[in-house]
Amino acid sequence: MTRAAWIAVDWGTTHLRAWAMGAQGEVLAEAASDEGMGRLRPEGFEPALLRLAGSWVEGPTEVIVCGMAGSRQGWAEAPYRAVPCTPLGPPLAPAPARDPRLAVRIVPGLKQTRPPDVMRGEETQIAGFLASHPGFDGVLCLPGTHSKWAHVSAGEVVSFASFLTGELFALLADRSVLRHGLGPGWDEAAFAGAVSDALARPERLAGGLFGIRAAGLLGQTTGDAARARLSGLLIGAELAAARPYWLGRRVALIGAERLSALYAAALAAQGLATERADARAMTLAGLAAARALATEPAR
Amino acid sequence: MTRAAWIAVDWGTTHLRAWAMGAQGEVLAEAASDEGMGRLRPEGFEPALLRLAGSWVEGPTEVIVCGMAGSRQGWAEAPYRAVPCTPLGPPLAPAPARDPRLAVRIVPGLKQTRPPDVMRGEETQIAGFLASHPGFDGVLCLPGTHSKWAHVSAGEVVSFASFLTGELFALLADRSVLRHGLGPGWDEAAFAGAVSDALARPERLAGGLFGIRAAGLLGQTTGDAARARLSGLLIGAELAAARPYWLGRRVALIGAERLSALYAAALAAQGLATERADARAMTLAGLAAARALATEPAR
Structure with missing residues (x-):
């Protein structure tokens, strides 16, 4: 039976992930569910957490949460802090719990x-990255549903930019006319060609997307190449828009393995070497840093 | 009771529209349903047509169909003709019918x-337009789910380009994170500003889309302005990609009233005056031209 010294939680729109943390920062257990913010009303967050992680709670237990649970429609609003600023800073927002053991x-x-731009959750990953790279001066790219590019210097987030890339890919691949022509596999050359096309002619994106369907109907592409081309056009369009962030900079990618590899390949084709950090590890390190901040005495 | 001399049909992916035509080309009756190609198997087309228009059929009746019913997954495949070519040309594809009265x-x-590009349905509207503008030399823009731009000269479609603009708008407005921030109304200035932004910096599209959501969360925009900005960014991106089609050309818009007005306004802001033609009227004129072609003796 696991008893957590504290519980780390990443609560996004579509997912809930929790880790039982030991006193020395080790992970004792982890669990995940699809009870994301999008499916919950404010009073539903505590029960969802207890369903997933209640067995880890014995006595008074600190719970540190990042992500969309802090939005206005979430568990409790944690108002945005304005950049330029450190990725983490007081106050953390207390969230109401009926179970008296939970803080x-x-x-x-x-x-x-x-x-105008916002992030919720990525600031924690940025803090996690800075915990192990305290002098980092450069750009962090966090690819995902809403990709983020953040310029980080002297321990602060100076500016950032978000892109709908992941959500666009999902909508187009699953719900648009393009879905009829996409295979399950992948074609590296088609991906690279599409990134290059999108970077060279970013204004052609809307036409290039329909071209994927037309090429399929005319027998000019395979389903696997079509899927890779869709991904490449969208990532290439993001790189075109984010060029001021990465051109001539030190760039580190924080994300899921597979997606980060695509961004790394796309940037490598532009002559840019990137560092990589694991998203889960950065989230945990960031939540630990947030906890330390929450419990340290006021100075 | 209506008895059609012939029946004109526009059969798209999501809709079915039919008109009972008189011997002099007049519309005697019309009907529409949502039994589009996307919901039908090949054997389902004839019953769907008879449900909608069966009461118009007394004796032998010609039915002329344009649109996705002619795709490989439709009623019967009508193989694509390759541009450059006239918008219409023999052979029209016969479709099987159990009812012996239907041809x-x-x-x-x-x-x-x-x-690579394809169209099904728009060629009929182009033919309808040329029937009343026989010497037209310029560009036809047909805004819609998959907008088309066609260069027309000497009675032929020389080249064309398609854009996913309408489908992207629907996916983003109804199914993406942006849906939370869109109002029911409209803001002309926000639309015009977004068109201008997208034309000036087309590479920023993917970032601009997320910016609509962020501006809403930060109280920098209204829901109505957010909806107009989404539309403006997407139409602006299409205009940026289609610039070789419209720059310095004679342009006529064929489309629904409201959508054509948006394109006309966007192009007017670029100094381009446009002509306008009604989509329904062009479809009917084109189907009449197709019927004449189908019934005229071989030469």
């Missing part, structure tokens, strides 16, 4: 006024 | 090899 705190997201 | 023919779509 829940939520990490605030970051906001940028011009151009 | 069904389907208008072929057009294809282009480089860059």
Whole structure:
């Protein structure tokens, strides 16, 4: 039976992930469910957490949460902090719990006024990365449903930019007319060619997307190449838009293995070497840093 | 009770529209349903047509169909004709019918090899337009789910380009994270600004889309402005990609009233005056032209 010294939680729109943490920062157990913020009303968060991680709770237990649980429609609002600022900072927002053993705190997201942008969850991964790279000066790219590019210097997030790339891919691959022509596999050359096309002619994106369908109907492509081309056009369009972030910079990728590899390949084709960090490890390190911040005495 | 001299049919992916036509080309009755190609198997087309228009059929009746009913997964395949070519041309594809009174023919779509592209249905509207503008030399823009731009000269479609604009708008407005921030109304200035932004910096599209959501969360926009900005960014991106089609050309828009007005406004802001033609009228004129072609003796 696992008894957690504290519980680390990453609560996104579509997922809930929790880790039972030991006193020395070790992971004792982990669990995940699809009870993301999108499926919950505010009063539903505590029961969802207890369903997933209740067996880890014996006595008073700290719970540190990052992600969309801190949005206005979440468990409790953790108001955005404005960049430029450190990725983490007080106050963490307390979230109400009926179970008296739980002390829940939520990490605030970051906001940028011009151009308008927001993040919730990625700030924790950035903090996790900085914990092991304290002097990092460069750019962090966090590919995903809503990819983020963050310029980090002197321990602060200076500016950032978000892209709908992952969500666009999912919508187009699963719900648009393109779905009829996509195979289950992958074609490296088609991906590389599409990234290159999109970077060279980013204004052609909307036409290039329909071209994937037309090429399939005319027998000019395979399903696997079509899937890779769709991904390549969208990632290439993101790279075109994010060029001021990566051109001539030190760039580290924080993300899932497979997706990070695609971004690394796309950037390598532009002559840019990238570092890589595991998203799960960065989240855990960031939540540990947030906990330390929440419990350290006021100075 | 209506008895059709012939029946005109526009059969798209999501809709079925039919008109009972009189001997002089007048519309005697019309009907529509949502039994589009996407919901039908090949054997389902005839029953769907009879449910909608069966009461118009007394004796032998010609049925002329354009649109996706002619695709490989449709009622009967009407193989694409390759541009450059006239928008209509023999042979129309016969479609099987159990009811001996029905003589069904389907208008072929057009294809282009480089860059790969296809259309089904728009060729009929183009033919309808040319019937009343026989000497037209310029560009036809047909905004919609999959917008088309066609260069027309000497009675032929020389080349064309398709854009996923309408489908992207529907997916993003109804199914993406942006749906949370869109109002029911409209903001002309937000639309015009977004078109201008997208034309000036087309490479920023993927970032601009997330920015709509962020601006809403930060209280920098209204729901109505967010909806207009989404539309403006996507139409602006299409105009950026289609620039070789419209720059310095004579352009006519064929489409639904509301959508054509948006394209006309966007192009007017670029200094381009456009003509307008009604999509329904062009479809009917084109189907009448296809019927004349199908029944005229071989020469």
